[in-house]
Amino acid sequence: MSSTKEAWGSRLGLILAMAGNSVGLGNFLRFPVQAINNGGGTFIIPYLVCFVLMGIPLLWIEWSMGRFGGRHGHHSTPFILNSMSSKPIWKYIGVFGIFTNIAVAAYYCYIESWTLSYAIHSIKGTFSSLSQSSIALFFDDYINLSTSFLGIPSEAVFFFIICVVINTYILSKGLAGIEKVAKIGMPLLILFGIFLAFKGLTIGTTAVSEQFPLANAWDGLNYLWTPQYDSLLRPGIWLAAAGQIFFTLSVGMGTIHCYAAYVKSKDDIALNATTAGFTNEFVEIVLGSLIVIPIAAGYFGLDWIKEHMSFGMAFQTMPFLFNQWGAVLASVAGVFWFGLLFFAGITSSLAMGTPWMGFMSDEFGWNKIKGAISFGLMVLALGLPCVLFYKYGYFEQYDYWAGTVSLVIFALAETILFAWIFGLTKGWKEITTGADMTVPTIFKFIIKYITPVLLIGVFLGALITPVNNNWIDAFSYLTTNGSWPFDGQSLILQITNTEKYHALSLATDPQAIE
Ligand code: PHE
Numbered sequence: 117m118s119s120t121k122e123a124w125g126s127r128l129g130l131i132l133a134m135a136g137n138s139v140g141l142g143n144f145l146r147f148p149v150q151a152i153n154n155g156g157g158t159f160i161i162p163y164l165v166c167f168v169l170m171g172i173p174l175l176w177i178e179w180s181m182g183r184f185g186g187r188h189g190h191h192s193t194p195f196i197l198n199s200m201s202s203k204p205i206w207k208y209i210g211v212f213g214i215f216t217n218i219a220v221a222a223y224y225c226y227i228e229s230w231t232l233s234y235a236i237h238s239i240k241g242t243f244s245s246l247s248q249s250s251i252a253l254f255f256d257d258y259i260n261l262s263t264s265f266l267g268i269p270s271e272a273v274f275f276f277i278i279c280v281v282i283n284t285y286i287l288s289k290g291l292a293g294i295e296k297v298a299k300i301g302m303p304l305l306i307l308f309g310i311f312l313a314f315k316g317l318t319i320g321t322t323a324v325s326e327q328f329p330l331a332n333a334w335d336g337l338n339y340l341w342t343p344q345y346d347s348l349l350r351p352g353i354w355l356a357a358a359g360q361i362f363f364t365l366s367v368g369m370g371t372i373h374c375y376a377a378y379v380k381s382k383d384d385i386a387l388n389a390t391t392a393g394f395t396n397e398f399v400e401i402v403l404g405s406l407i408v409i410p411i412a413a414g415y416f417g418l419d420w421i422k423e424h425m426s427f428g429m430a431f432q433t434m435p436f437l438f439n440q441w442g443a444v445l446a447s448v449a450g451v452f453w454f455g456l457l458f459f460a461g462i463t464s465s466l467a468m469g470t471p472w473m474g475f476m477s478d479e480f481g482w483n484k485i486k487g488a489i490s491f492g493l494m495v496l497a498l499g500l501p502c503v504l505f506y507k508y509g510y511f512e513q514y515d516y517w518a519g520t521v522s523l524v525i526f527a528l529a530e531t532i533l534f535a536w537i538f539g540l541t542k543g544w545k546e547i548t549t550g551a552d553m554t555v556p557t558i559f560k561f562i563i564k565y566i567t568p569v570l571l572i573g574v575f576l577g578a579l580i581t582p583v584n585n586n587w588i589d590a591f592s593y594l595t596t597n598g599s600w601p602f603d604g605q606s607l608i609l610q611i612t613n614t615e616k617y618h619a620l621s622l623a624t625d626p627q628a629i630e
């Protein structure tokens with residue numbers, strides 16, 4: 117147990133690191149896509165309900181499990197879970213949590229490396245004189261590994277390796293390194309975000325060319341923020357909302373437990389967890405919805421967004437829209453936008469490295485350098501197939517199994533462990549010990565009954581999701597044919613990944629806007 121003496125430098129550092137863990141590419145690339153593709157105002161209520169009934173409870177559960185394990189000298193999920201129940205199964209579930217992190221880190225670092233490359237290209241002014249279709253083609257060429265950087269071929273591979281090396285280096289500095297990156301990265305991210313959101317809101321009514329109707333930046337926001345209650349009866353939207361809440365808060369993976377394992381045993385959990393969670397929500401629903409959506413709506417119109425919304429838009433469309441602001445402001449905006457994405461990404465990928473490092477250090481006495489390098493090598497090995505075969509849907513498979521299904525299963529398991537096996541009487545004491553806020557007692561009931569029942573619902577719902585996530589047709593099929601329209605292949609991929617397939621088709625068919 118060589119790392120037991122490691123601890124966070126300050127409360128601010130802890131909160132920034134935890135917020136950095138949660139605030140990630142999910143807030144800026146995933147949230148707007150989920151929100152728009154699930155009907156805007158129809159998405160937002162299920163989303164907020166999932167935040168309160170699953171997100172917040174899971175944050176408290178994970179933080180207090182982490183501190184509990186840390187008190188017993190454990191800094192990774194296998195032994196944290198094991199310290200709450202001695203049944204061997206929990207250790208294996210914890211191991212599963214470590215591997216999810218490595219698998220997600222593999223493709224996450226790849227997207228992160230795009231943002232690094234694009235930030236540098238924005239400084240260089242690569243996009244400043246390009247048309248929309250050339251910018252879209254650049255992205256296409258980039259992921260096809262046919263662009264070079266300063267004479268180095270396949271810049272996508274090059275930047276991926278650079279990105280893994282940066283992560284490895286910072287991880288080798290331990291908690292202090294992570295804390296430092298969060299202290300620099302998070303404030304800058306918020307500053308850049310506020311600047312871009314301000315620009316987004318003040319574009320007003322304009323159109324980028326005659327090809328487009330007079331567009332309005334506010335249309336996108338109205339679409340998103342006009343609640344539609346009929347969505348409450350649509351399972352597909354609930355599943356998408358729950359998936360987004362898991363991914364964005366970083367719950368169900370073990371990163372939060374591992375960070376919290378370095379909290380001192382009497383230090384506050386309840387308020388810290390709430391603060392970090394709400395910081396993520398601020399960045400997601402305020403900054404995450406005030407950049408891509410209004411800027412694209414302002415120039416192309418809402419209909420265009422509804423049709424083309426994909427996470428590729430951040431790379432294929434944003435640089436072109438920034439160009440409308442003149443050369444200087446365009447590069448500033450480009451650096452801010454891709455810099456923001458990079459900081460969001462790196463503070464999350466660092467979190468994915470800590471479970472492995474904590475495990476190897478606690479159980480095998482590995483030092484940080486050895487832990488960090490081995491993590492980096494695994495990310496490289498698993499990530500390179502994503503880089504090389506991105507076009508063939510490798511990425512989607514990874515994201516679905518590692519980034520969605522695993523999180524729900526893990527979250528369900530840990531909730532049962534916490535509320536039913538460890539027991540909520542002790543569990544509640546863990547949450548409230550040292551608490552700097554009063555945790556509403558209703559959450560005792562929520563954590564014990566509501567959260568697990570909802571998690572089971574999400575899990576079962578994901579398994580039976582019909583083709584195209586079309587529940588209405590599925591139910592009428594059921595009443596006429598007496599069976600559920602399973603489609604073994606598409607059943608699962610449809611829920612979360614339609615937008616990514618969309619991104620792929622966009623990449624090969626760039627919008628011809630001159
Ligand atoms: N929450 C991060 C995001 O929104 C992703 C993440 C998931 C990070 C799980 C760590 C663990 O991008």
Ligand code: NA
Nearest residue numbers: 138139140364
């Ligand atoms: Na997030």
